[in-house]
Every structure is written in C-alpha cells, then in structure tokens.
Amino acid sequence: MSTPRFLDEIGAKLSELAANSPARDIEKNVKAMLGSAFGKLDLVTREEFEVQREVLAHARQKLAELEARVAELEARLGASGDAEA
Incomplete structure (x- = not known):
C-alpha cells in the first residue's frame, strides 16, 4: 500500500x-x-486579414462591373458617332 x-x-x-x-x-x-x-x-490578426480580403474581393467585383459599363457606354458613343457621320 x-x-x-x-x-x-x-x-x-x-x-x-x-x-x-x-x-x-x-x-x-x-x-x-x-x-x-x-x-x-x-x-494583423487573421480576422482583420479576412475582412480586408472580403473588401478587396468586393472592390474587384465592382471594378469589373464598372469596366463593363464603361465599355458599353463607349460602344454606344462610338455607334452613335458613326451614325451621325
């Protein structure tokens, strides 16, 4: 014991x-x-990194949308300019 x-x-x-x-x-x-x-x-902490990554992804998406819109407006402007000539 x-x-x-x-x-x-x-x-x-x-x-x-x-x-x-x-x-x-x-x-x-x-x-x-x-x-x-x-x-x-x-x-930075992992949480801060993830937040910034989401913000960047949103900004990239918005940029792509704006680039497409500008291209569309330029195409319209070019088409209307050709029609006037």
Whole structure:
C-alpha cells in the first residue's frame, strides 16, 4: 500500500524539478523575447486579414462591373458617332 504513495512522492519531486529546471527558464525567456519581437512588428490578426480580403474581393467585383459599363457606354458613343457621320 505504500507503493502508490511512494510513486506519488516521486512524481511530485519530478514535477518540482521540471518546474525549477533551467529548461523551463529558457522556455519562458524565449517566449518573452518572441512576444516582444512580434509586438514590435506591424502584424494583423487573421480576422482583420479576412475582412480586408472580403473588401478587396468586393472592390474587384465592382471594378469589373464598372469596366463593363464603361465599355458599353463607349460602344454606344462610338455607334452613335458613326451614325451621325
């Protein structure tokens, strides 16, 4: 019956050692450095990117519609100019 208690004590000691190990400190420092570096960059979130992508798609669609309309008006203007001559 003392075996599970012994294993629990070993597990607790190993957890304590892992929490206080230099590797844990290095991990914290690296995360802090990366967080600081990314904080200085001019980055956007995925949500902001998706919104801008939708706005661009809408603008492209509207541009295509306007180009088609201008081409149609130019064709009409050219046809009426030929009819007057």
